[in-house]
Amino acid sequence: PEARKEFAAGASAFNQFPAVWRARFARADAEAALAMGDMDGARARIRMALDEKTDALEELAGRLLQAELAEKEGQTGRALKIFQAVARAPVDHLAAPALLHATRIRFEEGAITPTQAAAAYDSLRFRWRGDATELETIRALGRLYLSQGRYREALEALRSAGQRLPDLPEALGLQADLNAAFRALFLDGLADGLEPVQALALFFDFKDLTPLGADGDMMVRRLVRRLVDVDLLNQAAELLSYQVDNRLDGVPRAQVATDLALIYLMDRRPEQALVAINGSRSTVLPKALNAERRLIESRALADLGRLDHALEVLAREDSADARDLRAEIVWKQKDWPRAGELFEASLGDRWRDKRALTVEEESKLLRAGVAFSLAGDDAALERLNGRYAGFVGQARNPEALRVALTGVAAGPIGVGEFGRMTADNEAFSGWVSKMKEKFRQAADQGAKQAAAPSGAKNKQS
Numbered sequence: 001p002e003a004r005k006e007f008a009a010g011a012s013a014f015n016q017f018p019a020v021w022r023a024r025f026a027r028a029d030a031e032a033a034l035a036m037g038d039m040d041g042a043r044a045r046i047r048m049a050l051d052e053k054t055d056a057l058e059e060l061a062g063r064l065l066q067a068e069l070a071e072k073e074g075q076t077g078r079a080l081k082i083f084q085a086v087a088r089a090p091v092d093h094l095a096a097p098a099l100l101h102a103t104r105i106r107f108e109e110g111a112i113t114p115t116q117a118a119a120a121y122d123s124l125r126f127r128w129r130g131d132a133t134e135l136e137t138i139r140a141l142g143r144l145y146l147s148q149g150r151y152r153e154a155l156e157a158l159r160s161a162g163q164r165l166p167d168l169p170e171a172l173g174l175q176a177d178l179n180a181a182f183r184a185l186f187l188d189g190l191a192d193g194l195e196p197v198q199a200l201a202l203f204f205d206f207k208d209l210t211p212l213g214a215d216g217d218m219m220v221r222r223l224v225r226r227l228v229d230v231d232l233l234n235q236a237a238e239l240l241s242y243q244v245d246n247r248l249d250g251v252p253r254a255q256v257a258t259d260l261a262l263i264y265l266m267d268r269r270p271e272q273a274l275v276a277i278n279g280s281r282s283t284v285l286p287k288a289l290n291a292e293r294r295l296i297e298s299r300a301l302a303d304l305g306r307l308d309h310a311l312e313v314l315a316r317e318d319s320a321d322a323r324d325l326r327a328e329i330v331w332k333q334k335d336w337p338r339a340g341e342l343f344e345a346s347l348g349d350r351w352r353d354k355r356a357l358t359v360e361e362e363s364k365l366l367r368a369g370v371a372f373s374l375a376g377d378d379a380a381l382e383r384l385n386g387r388y389a390g391f392v393g394q395a396r397n398p399e400a401l402r403v404a405l406t407g408v409a410a411g412p413i414g415v416g417e418f419g420r421m422t423a424d425n426e427a428f429s430g431w432v433s434k435m436k437e438k439f440r441q442a443a444d445q446g447a448k449q450a451a452a453p454s455g456a457k458n459k460q461s
Contacts, residue, residue, distance in 0.1 A: 003032040023052040023062065030065050034072065042069050060089050064098055071101060080105045096128035100137050107144075118144050125157075135161055135170040139177055146181055151191065154181055155206050182209040186219040196226045200235050207242065217252065224259070225439045233267035244280065254280045255289060259439075261296045266432050270303035295321055302329045320346070324364075331367060340371035340380060351387035356394035362401065365391075369404030381407055 007029040014022060030045035046069060049062040067082035083105070086098035099120070107117040121141035125134060138161035145154035158178040165171055185191040191199045203210075203223055210216045220243055227236035240260040248256055257280035264273035277297050285293075294313050301310035302325075310329050314322050327342035343364045350361060357365065365388055372380040385405040395401045 001036065004029065004036065007032065019052040020054050020058060023049040023054050023058050026052070027062055027065055030069075034065070034069060039069065039073060057089070057091060057094070060086050060094050064094055067098070067101065071105065076105050076109065092128050096124060097133045097136075099124055100133060100140070104140060114144060114148055118148070125161075130165070132168055132170045135165060135168060135174050139170075139174050142174075142177055142181065146184070146190075149193070151181075151185055151194070152202055152205075155202070155209075159206070179209060179211070182206060183211070183215070183219075186210075186223060187215055189222075191223075192226075196223075196230050196232055197235070199223060200227060200232075200239065203239070204242075210247070212247070216247070217256075220256075221439075221442060224263075225442070228263065228266070228436055228439045233263050237263045237267065237269075237272075244276070250282065251285060251289075254282050254285050254293075258289065258293050258296065261293075261300070262435060262438075265296060265299055265303070266435055268303070270300040273297075273300040274304075291317060291319065291322075295319075295325060298329070299325060302332065307333050327364075327367075331371065336371045336375035337377060340368050340375060340377065343368035343371060344380070344384060351391075354390070357391050359396065362391075362395055362397070366397075366401060366404045369401075373404070373407045378407075381405070 007025070010025070014025060017025070026045045026049035030042045030049065033039075033041035033045060042065070046062060046066050050059065050066070052058075063082050064086050067079045067086065070076075070079035070082065080102055083098045083102035087095050087102055089095045089098070103112070103117055103120045103124075106112045107114070112120075118141060121137055121144065125137045125141060128134060128137075138157050142154045142158040145151070145157065155178065158174060158181065161171075161174055186199075186203060191202065194202070200223065203219075210219060220239060224236045224239060227233070227239070237260060240256055240263065244253055244257045244260060257276045261273040261276035264270070264276060273296060277293055277300070294317055298310045298313040301307075301313065307329050311326065314326050314329075323342065323346055327339060327346055330342055331339040333339075347361060347364055347368070350357070365384075369381065369384055372384060389405060392398050392402045392405070
């Protein structure tokens with residue numbers, strides 16, 4: 001708009017200049033009109049430029065604008081003929097944009113394959129550099145690479161051009177393409193077709209494009225979920241650690257640090273889990289988040305053998321997860337009477353439901369029986385056997401469960417073998433499976449919120 005205003009102000013002196021400058025003035029005014037969508041104004045100025053008696057190159061410059069006008073008006077056949085003619089010009093500042101437009105039209109009309117179009121764009125971006133034509137070429141190439149699944153090449157091409165020519169107006173459009181491509185990959189699921197390690201490497205190489213706020217958090221959450229699913233826990237921890245150290249503050253930082261600590265526990269790194277929790281403490285955290293953090297801290301302390309301290313951290317917690325963890329800690333203390341009570345209590349009235357026990361429930365029942373047996377509590381063992389004997393036939397390990405419910409000393413399986421069968425590894429594996437499901441649910445919930453209408457999001461928030 002500013003350029004057109006200046007052209008209008010200078011029009012009174014138009015006839016005082018030579019023909020070559022009158023043609024250039026009219027072309028520049030036409031270019032501004034074309035950028036603003038003023039087709040009639042552009043057509044009139046192009047006609048003025050072509051009416052001037054100038055040399056062949058000046059006329060080709062006018063024809064190039066004429067072809068651009070025809071393309072915008074949907075006359076692609078006419079535009080293509082002019083572009084192909086101008087592309088044969090002996091000077092690249094005319095031939096390069098003409099070739100760019102001609103390639104785009106031919107590709108969109110199916111005259112050339114994506115591979116041929118990509119080769120033409122790739123050659124052209126090195127043939128002519130330093131102005132808007134280069135940026136338009138890069139944008140076309142980036143979009144083509146994305147459509148072919150060549151994600152790294154697309155992002156690299158788009159980012160390199162934007163960094164080289166940041167002051168050109170066209171650089172804004174290119175940066176928008178770059179951000180949109182990154183969002184499509186890691187927020188809209190385009191990168192889900194990549195192997196998790198490939199997706200992680202791509203994310204880290206372009207992590208500066210991660211948007212702030214909920215969308216950026218959602219990108220990281222989706223990627224972490226994929227890494228956790230395939231047990232790439234070290235890589236997931238590295239990704240979350242970067243977020244905690246470089247991008248977040250306050251409650252969001254504490255939330256991500258909590259996830260980081262959880263992954264450290266899943267990777268059997270309790271020391272790092274405690275560091276993550278202690279390094280993100282705050283007095284303004286939500287109650288539910290504080291409860292989750294205490295569970296993680298307690299489990300980390302228990303893994304380090306600090307069992308009394310672990311129980312102290314759980315003292316005010318009475319959730320189902322807290323009760324399960326308390327039972328595991330007491331089991332590690334070899335406090336058999338209390339361990340038996342806690343494991344039996346965690347099963348509740350499960351004996352009334354005749355469906356087969358889950359893996360987790362069977363493990364709790366085994367531990368309860370072994371604990372009561374080692375504590376010499378025959379009454380408790382008899383009560384347990386009376387309630388759960390009917391589940392033995394459907395158990396995954398019926399012989400072990402049968403002996404656990406009747407007493408270790410009375411069965412063919414010794415105490416040492418029971419120790420192996422009810423080892424911490426089994427409980428740990430079950431806990432890891434539950435945590436993987438937690439990450440899946442968190443990612444799914446975030447995806448639903450991201451897809452919700454803005455009004456619904458506002459209502460939720």
